[in-house]
Amino acid sequence: MNQEPPETTTPGQERNPTMVSVKDVSKTYAGAGATEALRNVSIEVREGEFLVILGPSGAGKSTLMRCINRLVEPTSGSIIVDGREVTSRRRELRAVRRQVGMVFQQFNLVKRLSVLMNVLSGRLAYHTLWRSLIYSFNKEDKRIAIECLARVNMEHKTFQRADTLSGGEQQRVAIARALAQQPKVILADEPVASLDPKIARQVLTYLKQIAGELGITVLCNLHQVEYAREYAERVVGLSRGAVVFDGPSGKLTDDILQQIYYRDSEAGDDDDV
Amino acid sequence: MLVERKKWRLHHIVYLAAGIGFLAWCADGTNLRPTELASGIPKIAKYFALMVPPKWSFAEIVWKPAIETVYIAVWGNVLASLIGLPLGVLAARNITRLASVRFVAKSTLNLLRSISELIWAIFFVAAVGLGPFPGAVALGMNYAGILGRLYAEAMENIDPGPVEALQATGAGRIQVILFAIFPQVLPQFVTYMLYWFEVGVRSATVLGMVGAGGIGFELVTTIKLFEFRETAVILLVIFGMVTIIDYASTLIRSRIY
Numbered sequence: 409m410n411q412e413p414p415e416t417t418t419p420g421q422e423r424n425p426t427m428v429s430v431k432d433v434s435k436t437y438a439g440a441g442a443t444e445a446l447r448n449v450s451i452e453v454r455e456g457e458f459l460v461i462l463g464p465s466g467a468g469k470s471t472l473m474r475c476i477n478r479l480v481e482p483t484s485g486s487i488i489v490d491g492r493e494v495t496s497r498r499r500e501l502r503a504v505r506r507q508v509g510m511v512f513q514q515f516n517l518v519k520r521l522s523v524l525m526n527v528l529s530g531r532l533a534y535h536t537l538w539r540s541l542i543y544s545f546n547k548e549d550k551r552i553a554i555e556c557l558a559r560v561n562m563e564h565k566t567f568q569r570a571d572t573l574s575g576g577e578q579q580r581v582a583i584a585r586a587l588a589q590q591p592k593v594i595l596a597d598e599p600v601a602s603l604d605p606k607i608a609r610q611v612l613t614y615l616k617q618i619a620g621e622l623g624i625t626v627l628c629n630l631h632q633v634e635y636a637r638e639y640a641e642r643v644v645g646l647s648r649g650a651v652v653f654d655g656p657s658g659k660l661t662d663d664i665l666q667q668i669y670y671r672d673s674e675a676g677d678d679d680d681v
Numbered sequence: 682m683l684v685e686r687k688k689w690r691l692h693h694i695v696y697l698a699a700g701i702g703f704l705a706w707c708a709d710g711t712n713l714r715p716t717e718l719a720s721g722i723p724k725i726a727k728y729f730a731l732m733v734p735p736k737w738s739f740a741e742i743v744w745k746p747a748i749e750t751v752y753i754a755v756w757g758n759v760l761a762s763l764i765g766l767p768l769g770v771l772a773a774r775n776i777t778r779l780a781s782v783r784f785v786a787k788s789t790l791n792l793l794r795s796i797s798e799l800i801w802a803i804f805f806v807a808a809v810g811l812g813p814f815p816g817a818v819a820l821g822m823n824y825a826g827i828l829g830r831l832y833a834e835a836m837e838n839i840d841p842g843p844v845e846a847l848q849a850t851g852a853g854r855i856q857v858i859l860f861a862i863f864p865q866v867l868p869q870f871v872t873y874m875l876y877w878f879e880v881g882v883r884s885a886t887v888l889g890m891v892g893a894g895g896i897g898f899e900l901v902t903t904i905k906l907f908e909f910r911e912t913a914v915i916l917l918v919i920f921g922m923v924t925i926i927d928y929a930s931t932l933i934r935s936r937i938y
Contacts, residue, residue: 503851512846514842516840520865537853537855
């Protein structure tokens with residue numbers, strides 16, 4: 409792995425400090441047709457920022473996110489989260505992952521468990537194994553869990569089983585689970601791709617509020633340009649594993665969109681999930 | 682709507698011929714003689730005729746070993762799960778990354794499974810003496826191999842999404858197993874446990890033949906002494922137990938979903 413020394417000199421800027429720093433990250437999936445999923449991607453994300461990573465499916469958005477919390481091991485490059493280099497050393501990795509919540513396209517709740525239990529799962533990294541063996545959580549954990557559910561207006565379903573909820577409700581519970589980690593960063597990987605537009609906007613609004621009100625850095629993968637325009641302050645355009653745009657969403661011109669979607673699909677097209 | 686039918690091709694005919702050939706080969710090996718079986722039916726009928734009327738008073742004597750059979754099945758299955766579950770976790774591809782560990786776990790399960798409970802019972806009777814205890818351990822060994830494999834397969838077929846989600850929270854390996862994997866497979870685990878408990882009760886009825894407790898000892902003794910009216914009572918008791926367990930497990934399974 410590439411051992412880049414961490415930044416010692418922070419440029420004197422009035423803006424919030426950098427929370428996530430991705431530096432020259434590349435990822436090549438080994439195998440028959442060795443595919444280059446990421447090519448020298450570098451992104452700096454500030455504290456409390458709501459960043460949309462935009463690109464068609466297969467652009468490497470998911471891989472980039474999974475490199476940040478090491479669900480995927482990058483081939484080269486370095487990633488720093490809150491001043492700490494992300495490594496694959498187990499103990500340190502768990503400490504970083506605790507700071508980084510994740511929200512998925514398919515919600516990934518444990519369907520047979522209650523809403524509360526799913527949200528409490530977000531607290532596991534704060535617990536010893538012995539406590540987990542008897543499925544026990546303390547009062548403070550439960551208070552945090554309910555508070556997180558209230559933030560996404562789901563506290564009235566606390567004791568329902570997750571599989572009784574609609575898709576939008578499940579995603580809100582999944583957001584509460586990520587919040588229960590009390591993270592500094594939330595990675596949302598296509599969080600609205602399985603939801604209809606009305607519910608999608610609701611979920612995106614919650615995510616944006618989380619960034620604005622709690623100061624949590626939110627990285628959100630999207631493939632729909634309209635949502636990016638509507639919600640993002642800043643957009644990073646990813647195409648074939650490389651950053652082709654990094655700027656305010658207002659500057660997303662048709663030219664740039666064509667570059668992101670490499671001309672073989674219409675801009676604003678949201679058919680491929 | 683018309684569904685297009687698949688056409689017979691040469692390789693289909695070859696497979697079919699090979700299948701029939703295999704069955705014929707096995708039939709030869711097992712000395713299948715349907716005519717002799719048919720002509721032997723009256724003899725079997727004679728055995729059953731000797732069973733009526735069942736000597737109901739014998740029930741007073743056999744209820745104790747009958748209950749003992751259930752004890753053996755209960756503890757045999759508890760042991761089986763205690764041994765089988767950890768081995769199943771170690772054998773599951775999506776949980777245990779190291780192929781060498783999986784191989785050892787799988788081989789152990791295969792070994793436990795390939796030795797039948799009757800053979801295990803002979804070993805344990807030799808080791809700890811006659812009685813239901815060696816029977817329970819014997820059942821536990823064989824069923825650990827069976828349940829461990831079933832548990833491993835159930836865990837391999839779960840939705841990987843929640844597992845990834847909990848890994849992402851920073852939860853440890855065992856925490857992920859407890860909170861993302863076990864809840865998903867619990868209904869299947871319960872189904873397997875109940876089914877193999879029922880099978881265990883039936884198995885435990887023969888363990889007595891080698892002195893490992895249960896109703897099997899009485900069963901074999903009555904047959905050897907040509908006390909078929911007593912045999913009838915034992916068979917009815919076994920039938921009754923299995924029926925009750927079947928109803929009970931259906932009830933429990935309908936509650937866990």
